[in-house]
Amino acid sequence: MRYRLKKTVALVGMMGAGKTAIGKALANLLSVPFLDSDAEIESASNMAISEIFARDGELFFRAKETQVLARLLDNTTCVLSTGGGAFLTPQNRDLMSAKAVSLFLEVEPDLLWARVRLKSGRPLLQTPNPYETLKDMLAQRGPVYALADLTVPAAPSVSIDQMAERVLACLLERSDILEKVT
Numbered sequence: 001m002r003y004r005l006k007k008t009v010a011l012v013g014m015m016g017a018g019k020t021a022i023g024k025a026l027a028n029l030l031s032v033p034f035l036d037s038d039a040e041i042e043s044a045s046n047m048a049i050s051e052i053f054a055r056d057g058e059l060f061f062r063a064k065e066t067q068v069l070a071r072l073l074d075n076t077t078c079v080l081s082t083g084g085g086a087f088l089t090p091q092n093r094d095l096m097s098a099k100a101v102s103l104f105l106e107v108e109p110d111l112l113w114a115r116v117r118l119k120s121g122r123p124l125l126q127t128p129n130p131y132e133t134l135k136d137m138l139a140q141r142g143p144v145y146a147l148a149d150l151t152v153p154a155a156p157s158v159s160i161d162q163m164a165e166r167v168l169a170c171l172l173e174r175s176d177i178l179e180k181v182t
């Protein structure tokens with residue numbers, strides 16, 4: 001099956017939601033480029049995000065994130081993985097609304113924790129109780145993520161490829177975003 005993606009799909013959600021893994025699988029299904037805003041920030045700064053946070057702080061990082069998102073959203077139609085905090089900034093939501101469709105990958109706290117607990121480089125989880133921090137972050141961010149144009153829930157038993165298929169099915173419900181071509 002071939003598809004024509006009419007708008008960039010900006011994947012939003014918490015760290016560990018699968019934005020990068022699912023995004024790559026989805027881009028492959030759609031035969032479109034995959035971009036990762038965090039990877040673009042790291043490439044442009046020649047630093048890891050954790051290093052940027054440590055050296056320059058979160059406010060500096062968020063400003064750079066907005067600049068990179070604006071640039072990426074002006075490029076070709078693609079699947080775009082955004083950082084976990086990107087959608088929280090009203091300016092970023094406005095950019096995505098104007099130039100893309102936002103899709104929230106909704107994941108429960110225990111599954112998120114299972115995915116991120118052994119990974120270093122998560123500056124916002126460098127706290128005495130990272131699990132509680134993660135749950136608190138999800139509680140605070142969830143209502144903002146719910147503002148996304150579309151939502152696809154995840155489950156522990158659903159593979160990356162199955163999630164990409166779920167996202168594809170969701171996108172196919174919107175002819176202004178995706179259509180099948182022969």
